[in-house]
Amino acid sequence: MNKPLLFLFVILLIVAGVLGLWYFKGNEWGKKEVKIEILNKGEAQAGEEVVYTVKFKNNGKAALEEVELAFEFPENSLPLTKSDATTTEGLNEVAFNRAVKYLETLYSGEERTVEFRATVFGKESDILEAKAFLTYRPQNLKAKFESKTTSSLRISTVPMTFEFDLPLKVENGETVDFSLNYFSNIDYVLENLRVKTIYPSGFIFTYAKPVALDQTEWVLPSLYQVDGGRINIQGSVEGREGEKKIFRAQLGAFVNEKFIILKEIGQAVEIQEPSFYVSALVNGSPDFKASVGDVLHYEIFFKNIGKTPIQNKFLLVKLDGDFYDLTSVRAESGEVGKGDNSIIWDWKNVSDLRFLDASDEGKVDFWVKVKSAGTTGVMKNPTLKAVVSIGGIEKTIFNQISSTVDLAQKIYYNDEVFGNTGPIPPQVGQETTYTILWQIKNSWNSLENVKVKAVLPSYVKPTGDIFPEGAKLTYDSVSKELVWSVGTLQPFQGYGNQIPLTIAFKVVLMPTTNQKGAKATLINQASFSGEDIFTKEEIVAQANPVLTDLPDDNTVSEEQGTVQ
Numbered sequence: 001m002n003k004p005l006l007f008l009f010v011i012l013l014i015v016a017g018v019l020g021l022w023y024f025k026g027n028e029w030g031k032k033e034v035k036i037e038i039l040n041k042g043e044a045q046a047g048e049e050v051v052y053t054v055k056f057k058n059n060g061k062a063a064l065e066e067v068e069l070a071f072e073f074p075e076n077s078l079p080l081t082k083s084d085a086t087t088t089e090g091l092n093e094v095a096f097n098r099a100v101k102y103l104e105t106l107y108s109g110e111e112r113t114v115e116f117r118a119t120v121f122g123k124e125s126d127i128l129e130a131k132a133f134l135t136y137r138p139q140n141l142k143a144k145f146e147s148k149t150t151s152s153l154r155i156s157t158v159p160m161t162f163e164f165d166l167p168l169k170v171e172n173g174e175t176v177d178f179s180l181n182y183f184s185n186i187d188y189v190l191e192n193l194r195v196k197t198i199y200p201s202g203f204i205f206t207y208a209k210p211v212a213l214d215q216t217e218w219v220l221p222s223l224y225q226v227d228g229g230r231i232n233i234q235g236s237v238e239g240r241e242g243e244k245k246i247f248r249a250q251l252g253a254f255v256n257e258k259f260i261i262l263k264e265i266g267q268a269v270e271i272q273e274p275s276f277y278v279s280a281l282v283n284g285s286p287d288f289k290a291s292v293g294d295v296l297h298y299e300i301f302f303k304n305i306g307k308t309p310i311q312n313k314f315l316l317v318k319l320d321g322d323f324y325d326l327t328s329v330r331a332e333s334g335e336v337g338k339g340d341n342s343i344i345w346d347w348k349n350v351s352d353l354r355f356l357d358a359s360d361e362g363k364v365d366f367w368v369k370v371k372s373a374g375t376t377g378v379m380k381n382p383t384l385k386a387v388v389s390i391g392g393i394e395k396t397i398f399n400q401i402s403s404t405v406d407l408a409q410k411i412y413y414n415d416e417v418f419g420n421t422g423p424i425p426p427q428v429g430q431e432t433t434y435t436i437l438w439q440i441k442n443s444w445n446s447l448e449n450v451k452v453k454a455v456l457p458s459y460v461k462p463t464g465d466i467f468p469e470g471a472k473l474t475y476d477s478v479s480k481e482l483v484w485s486v487g488t489l490q491p492f493q494g495y496g497n498q499i500p501l502t503i504a505f506k507v508v509l510m511p512t513t514n515q516k517g518a519k520a521t522l523i524n525q526a527s528f529s530g531e532d533i534f535t536k537e538e539i540v541a542q543a544n545p546v547l548t549d550l551p552d553d554n555t556v557s558e559e560q561g562t563v564q
Helices: 003-033
Strands: 034-039 049-058 064-072 077-079 093-095 098-103 111-120 127-138 145-155 160-165 169-171 174-184 193-198 203-209 217-220 227-237 244-255 258-272 276-282 295-304 315-320 324-331 334-336 342-345 361-370 383-390 393-400 405-412 432-442 447-455 460-467 473-476 481-489 501-509 521-523 526-532 538-543
Touching: 034 127, 034 145, 049 064, 049 127, 049 145, 064 111, 098 111, 160 244, 160 258, 169 174, 174 193, 174 244, 276 383, 276 393, 295 315, 295 383, 315 324, 315 361, 324 334, 324 342, 334 361, 405 447, 405 521, 405 526, 405 538, 432 447, 432 481, 432 521, 481 501, 501 521
Parallel strands: 169 258
Antiparallel strands: 034 049, 049 111, 064 098, 064 127, 077 111, 093 098, 127 145, 160 174, 174 227, 193 217, 193 244, 203 227, 244 258, 276 295, 295 361, 315 342, 315 383, 324 361, 334 342, 383 393, 405 432, 432 501, 447 481, 447 526, 460 501, 473 481, 526 538
16 A cells, blocks of 8 residues: 555544544533423323423533424323414424424523323323433534433323123033123223123133124223223033132223223132032933833933022923934923924923922923934944033933844755755655854944854754854753854944854754654754943843744745655
């Protein structure tokens, strides 16, 4: 770098340093020589008009030119418009929460005040902060400077009433009607008002009047001093006994597009012990296991376990499940809609619902049929469910449905399993073999300890041929009893795409002289037994004896079943 350029660079550094020092000194001057503060009353009611007095003084020797005062109102406030301002010179700009006033030259030692007015809002004890900024240029200087300050105001009271009209205790599931009441004593017209609710867990909203925006928010009309109103809400509350549910609500207004809370309330509601105790018997049993085709007699008992009489109640039963034959419902004193799944008893028709003294018990009953097998869909472990509702108490009555089993016993001469020999019709003193099939169809529940038993006549005995091999078929030669030990039987065996569980075995017949001219019994009645794993009930079924006329073998006529 040559010497002239180096010299110029040094000169520029010196000038920059001098300017920086001058700016720093000037800034120091601004902070020391100008005093600014905001005066207010310190506390105010919500909705009250507050005067903010900005006081500023030039303590320096130089006059201040291009003076500009900016005032930022608290967020929770509505500034008065320019035409409402009571200052002598008026405000030059008012936009949302910021007002600007352009002032004349402020001479050395001169002090001035400017007032700003706003209506303040907020809930009790809220702190509202206002800010003021004074910018100016000292005479004979080109730089501008800024002095600023803040001031706080506390919301002392909110002259409004906002309360829940809500019971302190409710029963689990009870329908509750409650209200939110509001009243204003603010000397100001409140606009853009909203009420917001925060429901506890377990609360199920039903309806409200006036209609809510989304079940939790309401738009209120403009509210003048000594105006008020009410919001009615209905819903049910679910919870454990002794549990406290907290309902909360907020009343506020939108100010400068921001929701400002004026009142915030909460009330606890305790889930109390129910006034009713509900019990039921089905066909005389508290734990009846139903079967398809059964007619069920429901007896619903309701006892007043409170300390005061209960009056004018309704009792509702809803039948839930595809296995109810709703066309068969019959209820004394109850109203049943055709094809409907509900029954209702009105206190006008049932005296115990009209008045039930403490410790007294009432009863209603009805009858309904369980659908027959084949009229219902595929459903594993089906259960009938009747839901009883009275006085906010809900009790569900469950009745399991036992599985249904079909046992078939068939005998063939011409079959594809073993093939048979001997004369048809059977001849006295000659052996003829037959194939016996046992087939099991099971519906919707798993069964265990399943067995099929039958006794052979004295003139019939097994040959030892069994299919499938390994099937657990035993024979007692003394009692002549055959036992097929199945073990566990899966649901829907023999339904849909599944074939019945089947065993085939061969027997041999040697007719006696006294059977000539008659049909001989090849096997006596077969009996099925097993335990329903779902209902714990014993399941039984029977199959009729089969004679030599072989009703399931189309190749053998009835005449060919007569012993020759």
